[in-house]
Amino acid sequence: MASRSVRLAVIPGDGIGPEVVAEGLKVLDAVSGDLAFERTSYDLGAARWHRTGEVLPDSVLAELREQDVILLGAVGDPSVPSGTLERGLLLRTRFELDHYVNLRPVKLFPGVATALAGVTADDVDMVVVREGTEGPYTGVGGVLRKGTRHEVATQESVNTAFGVERVVRYAFEVAASRPRRHLTLVHKDNVLTFAGDLYQRVLKRVAEEYPQVTTAYCHVDAATMFFVSNPGRFDVIVTDNLFGDIITDLGAAIAGGIGLAASGNVNPDRTAPSMFEPVHGSAPDIAGQGKADPTATILSVAMLLDHIGEGDAARRVERAVSDDLAERAAFGERSTSQVGDAIAKRVSG
Amino acid sequence: MASRSVRLAVIPGDGIGPEVVAEGLKVLDAVSGDLAFERTSYDLGAARWHRTGEVLPDSVLAELREQDVILLGAVGDPSVPSGTLERGLLLRTRFELDHYVNLRPVKLFPGVATALAGVTADDVDMVVVREGTEGPYTGVGGVLRKGTRHEVATQESVNTAFGVERVVRYAFEVAASRPRRHLTLVHKDNVLTFAGDLYQRVLKRVAEEYPQVTTAYCHVDAATMFFVSNPGRFDVIVTDNLFGDIITDLGAAIAGGIGLAASGNVNPDRTAPSMFEPVHGSAPDIAGQGKADPTATILSVAMLLDHIGEGDAARRVERAVSDDLAERAAFGERSTSQVGDAIAKRVSG
Ligand SMILES: CC(C)[C@H](C(=O)O)[C@@H](O)C(=O)O
Ligand SMILES: CC(C)[C@H](C(=O)O)[C@@H](O)C(=O)O
Numbered sequence: 001m002a003s004r005s006v007r008l009a010v011i012p013g014d015g016i017g018p019e020v021v022a023e024g025l026k027v028l029d030a031v032s033g034d035l036a037f038e039r040t041s042y043d044l045g046a047a048r049w050h051r052t053g054e055v056l057p058d059s060v061l062a063e064l065r066e067q068d069v070i071l072l073g074a075v076g077d078p079s080v081p082s083g084t085l086e087r088g089l090l091l092r093t094r095f096e097l098d099h100y101v102n103l104r105p106v107k108l109f110p111g112v113a114t115a116l117a118g119v120t121a122d123d124v125d126m127v128v129v130r131e132g133t134e135g136p137y138t139g140v141g142g143v144l145r146k147g148t149r150h151e152v153a154t155q156e157s158v159n160t161a162f163g164v165e166r167v168v169r170y171a172f173e174v175a176a177s178r179p180r181r182h183l184t185l186v187h188k189d190n191v192l193t194f195a196g197d198l199y200q201r202v203l204k205r206v207a208e209e210y211p212q213v214t215t216a217y218c219h220v221d222a223a224t225m226f227f228v229s230n231p232g233r234f235d236v237i238v239t240d241n242l243f244g245d246i247i248t249d250l251g252a253a254i255a256g257g258i259g260l261a262a263s264g265n266v267n268p269d270r271t272a273p274s275m276f277e278p279v280h281g282s283a284p285d286i287a288g289q290g291k292a293d294p295t296a297t298i299l300s301v302a303m304l305l306d307h308i309g310e311g312d313a314a315r316r317v318e319r320a321v322s323d324d325l326a327e328r329a330a331f332g333e334r335s336t337s338q339v340g341d342a343i344a345k346r347v348s349g
Numbered sequence: 350m351a352s353r354s355v356r357l358a359v360i361p362g363d364g365i366g367p368e369v370v371a372e373g374l375k376v377l378d379a380v381s382g383d384l385a386f387e388r389t390s391y392d393l394g395a396a397r398w399h400r401t402g403e404v405l406p407d408s409v410l411a412e413l414r415e416q417d418v419i420l421l422g423a424v425g426d427p428s429v430p431s432g433t434l435e436r437g438l439l440l441r442t443r444f445e446l447d448h449y450v451n452l453r454p455v456k457l458f459p460g461v462a463t464a465l466a467g468v469t470a471d472d473v474d475m476v477v478v479r480e481g482t483e484g485p486y487t488g489v490g491g492v493l494r495k496g497t498r499h500e501v502a503t504q505e506s507v508n509t510a511f512g513v514e515r516v517v518r519y520a521f522e523v524a525a526s527r528p529r530r531h532l533t534l535v536h537k538d539n540v541l542t543f544a545g546d547l548y549q550r551v552l553k554r555v556a557e558e559y560p561q562v563t564t565a566y567c568h569v570d571a572a573t574m575f576f577v578s579n580p581g582r583f584d585v586i587v588t589d590n591l592f593g594d595i596i597t598d599l600g601a602a603i604a605g606g607i608g609l610a611a612s613g614n615v616n617p618d619r620t621a622p623s624m625f626e627p628v629h630g631s632a633p634d635i636a637g638q639g640k641a642d643p644t645a646t647i648l649s650v651a652m653l654l655d656h657i658g659e660g661d662a663a664r665r666v667e668r669a670v671s672d673d674l675a676e677r678a679a680f681g682e683r684s685t686s687q688v689g690d691a692i693a694k695r696v697s698g
Contacts, residue, residue: 082538082539082545083538083539083540083542086539086540087540087542091540113466114466115465115466115577115578116464116465116577117462117463117464117465136485136504136540136541137540139542141505141506141543141544142543143547145510147550149510149511150509150510150511151509151510152507152508152509153508153543153544153546153547154505154506154507154508154543154544155485155508155541155544156490156503156504156505157485157490157503157505157506158501159501159502159503159504160499160500160501160502161497161498161500161501162498162499165498188591188594190431190432190435190436191435191436191440191485191486191594192485192490192504193436193488194490194491194492194502194503194504195490195502195503196431196432197492198492198500198502201496220595221594221595221598221599222598224573224595224598224599224602225598225599225601225602225607227599227602228464228465228577228602228603229464229602242537242540245540245570246569246570246573246595247573248570249570249571249573249574250570250573250574250576250577250599252574253573253574253576253577253578257578258574
């Protein structure tokens with residue numbers, strides 16, 4: 001079998017980022033077989049900003065564009081003004097590489113303790129398809145008379161038929177591929193009437209092409225309630241950038257915690273590389289102590305493998321994670337690298 | 350003792366609205382003593398819209414303005430286009446009567462089952478102070494090239510120093526009156542940088558006047574996670590209109606469900622009457638069957654009593670509710686009016 005070569009950009013980032021990325025790569029190595037990853041590591045994040053004042057130089061972005069796929073740990077540090085790295089690095093990457101699908105599974109693995117009473121793994125198995133390139137995340141807005149009693153600060157949510165249709169269509173594809181084939185639009189159309197109405201109309205139109213998929217609508221406020229009281233009602237969710245941000249953190253909380261939540265910033269048209277990352281942040285309070293759970297990064301690696309067409313390898317990683325999670329209660333405390341070792345061993349075994 | 354007279358506007362509304370309001374009024378009667386409520390009932394909601402096409406005629410709004418306080422059940426029906434009653438009635442009332450504080454306690458009463466594993470009443474006792482008159486709720490925005498492939502739909506969040514400061518100040522007052530004296534700003538300042546920065550600066554400035562209150566900041570996505578994993582970290586929360594909408598529904602879910610969640614749309618300057626209402630909607634699916642839980646409305650009545658300076662009566666209602674809730678597990682199914690009767694009996698007894 002001819003070996004396949006994949007250009008992989010790695011952005012370890014700040015805090016626990018490098019630690020969890022190391023374990024993700026360990027598992028990637030263990031599962032790779034004939035797959036050869038040409039890795040390039042990019043030093044981006046708080047340290048670089050402090051050193052050089054740069055967040056994401058254009059030249060680095062241009063290099064990233066030439067890669068096949070990107071793995072990111074986490075960026076952010078309290079020493080950097082809020083928003084600098086988030087907007088300048090994470091969001092800039094999502095926007096410039098046209099990651100219009102932010103794919104976030106919310107799945108409770110068997111044996112994992114959940115915060116919800118009386119809920120089992122069967123009840124929590126959904127995929128949130130979050131729009132990634134518009135909505136309230138555009139940065140459009142401004143401030144007038146800053147610092148005075150007459151200050152006005154605005155933020156604009158910009159939504160386009162083009163942008164909404166492509167993410168809705170992707171969500172229908174995901175829904176059509178799953179056993180329940182059910183797609184819920186989460187929005188707030190009774191208040192955000194212009195944007196909500198656009199989403200509703202697009203959903204209705206695209207639904208005609210997917211008669212096998214049933215659809216529903218749920219206000220975002222009610223959705224948070226159902227995540228807690230009846231998560232089983234959701235299969236696939238499509239939602240805007242901000243609502244998706246909020247409900248996927250909540251999703252992580254009900255599916256075993258942020259240590260397990262994986263995500264993909266996906267450009268389905270493959271006009272630029274997609275980027276995979278754990279949902280969690282850089283957690284500077286526990287950085288360097290070997291305490292971080294690398295599972296979210298490892299599951300992000302599985303999503304990465306799926307994206308590059310290596311479904312078998314992805315399934316092996318998922319199974320290894322699932323087996324590890326099922327037995328976790330029996331292990332004592334394990335360090336970041338012990339968890340990585342255990343999962344890597346399972347995928348190679 | 351001279352009797353005091355209070356002009357009370359009642360808007361029963363749609364679905365279960367009239368049923369729960371009837372029980373709220375029953376309890377109000379039971380607790381009133383020398384307090385005389387001059388009630389006027391306003392027929393607003395889906396039925397009126399169907400009959401006359403009117404949502405909130407200016408003349409009715411003018412009459413409402415002359416009242417001391419308003420009790421609302423719930424409005425909304427699937428037969429009315431989404432947003433019509435919400436924007437035209439609920440939000441219009443909040444904006445026109447300058448209800449800049451949307452006050453929403455999130456409190457788990459002893460004996461009430463919660464959706465969270467291992468959480469007790471001690472862990473869930475917070476007050477969300479939601480801004481009520483600006484943010485993404487202004488209705489500012491629009492649509493261009495509607496229905497075409499080139500459609501653009503915008504929604505604008507408008508935030509003013511005036512609007513933010515008054516709600517932040519109110520939140521500090523609430524925090525200062527509570528034992529823990531802790532105030533958390535919930536926002537998304539790493540993405541919504543203009544609005545988030547305004548909230549942050551105002552919080553910092555007003556905090557100087559309240560040295561006894563400790564403050565913290567939490568992103569809205571992380572806040573939803575903490576609501577589930579560690580609700581005890583919150584005491585008082587101040588947040589914008591949309592984030593407040595979302596986290597208070599989640600708050601209801603962790604504090605015994607939407608059947609118990611009360612709210613006040615408060616004009617603290619008393620330039621217009623405040624309006625009290627359960628957080629839940631009109632629930633047309635269970636309307637007319639005596640199945641609705643009137644507790645949220647009864648707790649809203651307690652908030653109403655507090656607002657008009659009848660703290661003793663408010664405490665009596667709260668105690669009656671608390672006692673009823675503590676024993677609820679022992680009762681079988683009770684109808685809406687049986688619950689109302691039981692609580693009314695306790696307040697008069
Ligand atoms: C860090 C922040 C900009 C980001 C977001 O809001 O999208 C994060 O919360 C996430 O969900 O990936
Ligand atoms: C009905 C709707 C307009 C309203 C809101 O979004 O404020 C409701 O959800 C609430 O929380 O009172």
